[in-house]
Structure formats: C-alpha cells, structure tokens
Amino acid sequence: MRPSRSARYLATGTGIAVWAAGIVWLAVALHPVDHYLVSYYLADYRFGFIRRGLAGELFGPGDDAAFFGRAGAARWAITALYLSALAAIAGAIVRTGRSERRIMLALLVPVLPFGVPFAVFSARPDLLGAAAVVALALGVGARPALSCAAYGLFTAVLAFMHDAIPLEFALGAVLAIYALARGLTAARRRRYAALAVLPGLAVAGLITAFTRRGVADRLCATTPHRPMRMMASFHDFQNFARTGRLPTRDFHDWACRSYLNTYQHSVLDEIHTVAARGAGQMVTSLTVGLIGLVACLAAVQFVAGVPIRDFLGEFRDRRAGAVLALALYLPIFVTAFDWIRWMLLIAFNVTVVFLLYVRGRPELDRPPPSRAAFVAIVCAFAALPLGLAPG
Numbered sequence: 501m502r503p504s505r506s507a508r509y510l511a512t513g514t515g516i517a518v519w520a521a522g523i524v525w526l527a528v529a530l531h532p533v534d535h536y537l538v539s540y541y542l543a544d545y546r547f548g549f550i551r552r553g554l555a556g557e558l559f560g561p562g563d564d565a566a567f568f569g570r571a572g573a574a575r576w577a578i579t580a581l582y583l584s585a586l587a588a589i590a591g592a593i594v595r596t597g598r599s600e601r602r603i604m605l606a607l608l609v610p611v612l613p614f615g616v617p618f619a620v621f622s623a624r625p626d627l628l629g630a631a632a633v634v635a636l637a638l639g640v641g642a643r644p645a646l647s648c649a650a651y652g653l654f655t656a657v658l659a660f661m662h663d664a665i666p667l668e669f670a671l672g673a674v675l676a677i678y679a680l681a682r683g684l685t686a687a688r689r690r691r692y693a694a695l696a697v698l699p700g701l702a703v704a705g706l707i708t709a710f711t712r713r714g715v716a717d718r719l720c721a722t723t724p725h726r727p728m729r730m731m732a733s734f735h736d737f738q739n740f741a742r743t744g745r746l747p748t749r750d751f752h753d754w755a756c757r758s759y760l761n762t763y764q765h766s767v768l769d770e771i772h773t774v775a776a777r778g779a780g781q782m783v784t785s786l787t788v789g790l791i792g793l794v795a796c797l798a799a800v801q802f803v804a805g806v807p808i809r810d811f812l813g814e815f816r817d818r819r820a821g822a823v824l825a826l827a828l829y830l831p832i833f834v835t836a837f838d839w840i841r842w843m844l845l846i847a848f849n850v851t852v853v854f855l856l857y858v859r860g861r862p863e864l865d866r867p868p869p870s871r872a873a874f875v876a877i878v879c880a881f882a883a884l885p886l887g888l889a890p891g
Contacts, residue, residue, distance in 0.1 A: 505871075509603050512875060516607060519882050520616045527620045530740075535728050535751055537623055538571035539759045540662070542723055548712035550763065554660035555625055563722040579623040585634040586610060586619070589852060592638060593859045600868035604803045605855065608874075611881035612799070613792040614848040618887030622841065628658050629665035630848060633672035636696065637680060637856050644681045644688075648673075648696040655700035663707045664836075666700025667828040672849030673697055674825040679814045679857050686818070693821055701828075708767070716763040720756040730754060770835040777837050789843020792886045796851040799877050805863040811854050841890035 527534070544556030556562065559570045590606035610616045619627070632654050639647035651673060658665045673696045677689060684692070729746040731737055732754060740746055765773070774782070801808050815822050832842055858864065868874070 505600065508871065509600075509607065512607055512878065516610055516878065516882070520610060523616050523620050523885070530731065530746065531729065533568050533572045533728065534575060534623075535730050535732070535749075535754060536759075537575040538568060539755050540625055541567070541571040541574060542755060542760065543719055543763065546722075547715045547718045549710060550715060551663045551707050551711045552625075552661060554657075555662070558661075561722060562719075563724055567724060568726065574625075575623050578625065578627050579619050581631050582619045582623070582627040583610075583616065585631040586615060588634060588638060589855055592856060596859045597865065599865050600871075601804060601864040601866070602859070604868060604874050605800065605858070605864075607878065608799060608803055608881075609855070611878050612796050612847075612851065613881070613886040614796070614844050614851070615881075615887060617885040618844060618890070621888055622890045625658070625662040626665050626668055626845075628661070629655055629669040630672075630845075632658070633669045633676070633849065634852060636673055637676035637853055640676050640681045640692075644677070644684065644692050645695070648677065648692040651696045652699040655696075656703045659700050659703040659707060663704050663711075664832055666697070666704045667832055668842075668845050669849060670697045670701070670828050671822070671825040671846065672852060674821050675815075675850065675853040676856070678818050678821060679811065679853055689818065690821070697825070713766060714764055716756070716760045719760045719763055720752070723752045723755050723760065725750055725752040727751075728754075732758065767835060774834060774837045782837065782839060785837075785839035786843065788886070788889065789840040789847075792840075792844050793847040793850070795881075795886075796847045797854065799881070800851060800854055800858065802869055802877070803874060804858040804861065805866060805869065806858040806861050808854070811857050814857070838890055840886075844887065844890065 540552060541555045541559040542562040543550055543552050544560045544562075545553040546561070559574045560567060564570075586609050590609045593609075594602050594606050596602065632651055636647050636651040655666050655669065674693050677684075677693050677696065681689070681692065727748050728751050730749050731740060731746055732749065736747060762770070797808055826846070829842060829846065833839060836842070
C-alpha cells in the first residue's frame, strides 16, 4: 500500500478514535452513574426466585451503601467487554491480510449502528450475550463442539441476569454455526445448534414459568434514594438540546415508577403495555431499526464487494434453523416496546456473522471501492449514531 493511502487510513482511524472518545465523554458528562443501566442490578433473590435476580446478587443489594459504585463499575465493564468483542472482529478481519478492503471493514465496525454509541449508551447485561456470540463465531470454525457447549453453558447462566439473552442471540449462534463451521454434515450442524441454543432457552422458559411476581413494592422498599441527573423522556431530551441541562430526580422514585413496577406484571400485562404505545410509535420504531439493519448490511456489502445473496445462499438448504432462531424475537417484540433496540440486535447478529463470513473471500484482495464513498459512509454513520436511540 502506498504511503499516502496508509496516511489516509491512519487519519480515518484517528478520526474514529476521537469520535469514540467523544461518545464516551458525552456519556460520562450526561450520566456519571446512568440511572437506567444501574437499575438492572436492583433485583435479587431476597424475596424469592425472580427474573434478573442473579444481577442483583452479584452487584447488589440495592440498599447497600456501595451499590452505585458496584453497579456503575458493572455498567462500564460491560461496555469495555462489548467493545473488546467488536475489536476482536476487526482484528480477525485484518489478520487474514492487509488489503485495503480489509482495513476498510475493520474501520467500519466501530461506527456501525451497533458500534461504539450502542456499547456506551446501551450497556445492559444482555451485551454479555453479544460478546458470547462473537466468541462463538470466532471459535466455531476450529472447535465447533467446544465453542457451542461453552456458549450454551454461558448463556444459560446469563439468563439468570437477563432472561431475554438466550432469545436475543440464538440467531447469531445459529447463523455462525451454519455459515462459519465448514465441513459439517446436516445432522452435526443441528446437534451443535441445539447444544448452543437449547440450554439458554430452557433456563429462560424456567424463569418465565416460575418467576415470582407481585414483588415490586418490596423491591422498591430496598431501593436507595439518590438525586441524579436524568434524561428519562423525549421531553428531557428536548430541554437538554435547548438548554444543555438535565433535570435532577430521585433515583428511588424513578426506579419504582418506571422499572420495578414491571415486577408486578404478567406476560399479558407486558403485551398490553406494548399495545398501549400505539401502532404509530411501534411502526416508527420498527422502521428506524430496519433502516439500521439495512444500512449495516449494505455498508459491509459495498466495502467487501461480496453480495449479501452469497451469504444468504449459505442457508439455502438450511433455512429452518435460521427462521426458527429469528422467530425467537417474536416474544421479545410483543412484550417489550424498545423495538429499535431489538432491530439493532438483529442487525448485530446478522452483520457480525456476515463480516466473519467475508473475511476469507477473494473479493477482499481486489481493488477497493471508492475511497471517498467509504469516508462518506463512515462520516454518515458517525454523524447519525443510531445506536444512541435505545439508550
């Protein structure tokens, strides 16, 4: 590669690093301790077997004086682990060669809609499942049995921290096994997919069936009072955009009203909550998320020069597993209204496997696409960080 081109990519990488640092600075400036992300660690098993109780057992209890320190550390540790997983994907791409297309793909990873802004502002415990999918996708080609067993065990444990994890990442696991584990018979593919996916699904079903409900008041009573700056609504965002200031609210009052009340809900109550949002809001969220998914795949296809149809062709005779894994998102969509987030997680599942699929393709050694167009794509993703929306 000519020195001028190396300098151009170095400048692009430096710009991305500065942009990423700005995203982190914004998160710290807005929410030194993010009220929403630390709320995931309020519930523990003091009042019986409840969903997400393991998170509270590990980093709670909520009424402990050190709770905010531990929960805040967990929130940033998840961000760091997820970003490390994205870095591992970029590293895996450039390790297969140093062509310009490979460098472009590696630089593209952090600015994708599920990249740095998503890692920083949506660092819920389920991103641990995302890191697990990356580990599976990187290892399944060499050690399919070990990779699938480890993934299945890990997601089964993670389900006690966030019960949606096995459903959210089954798609990525199945796609990775089917597209990246070469030389497997159809029977072995099915066995490995079952080994990876079924343990977590079994635990998620167990939690749904046996979780104790009606404990919101007791959890609320153990939630600490603490004044915190919060961006808790679109109105807060509008005020922040206009004045640069965020309102201060009591964490206890917010958590009891906006998060812990879900521990009173049955599955039917959660479905009603989504329906109450109205078709307009849900369709808008779905459309925005779909744009993110299409943008991810289109950008990778453009840079790699590998048509998405080639990737989808890997599943031509094995569609059933992929369709069933995608169908696991249906319970999530009907019981939780953050549809942009769910679409970005689908984008993550599909795009990560697509990226690792193309890394060995001969197209990556061909002359690159328009460098100006690549820079424009990077700038567009950076200027319109869709990953901020779910946060």
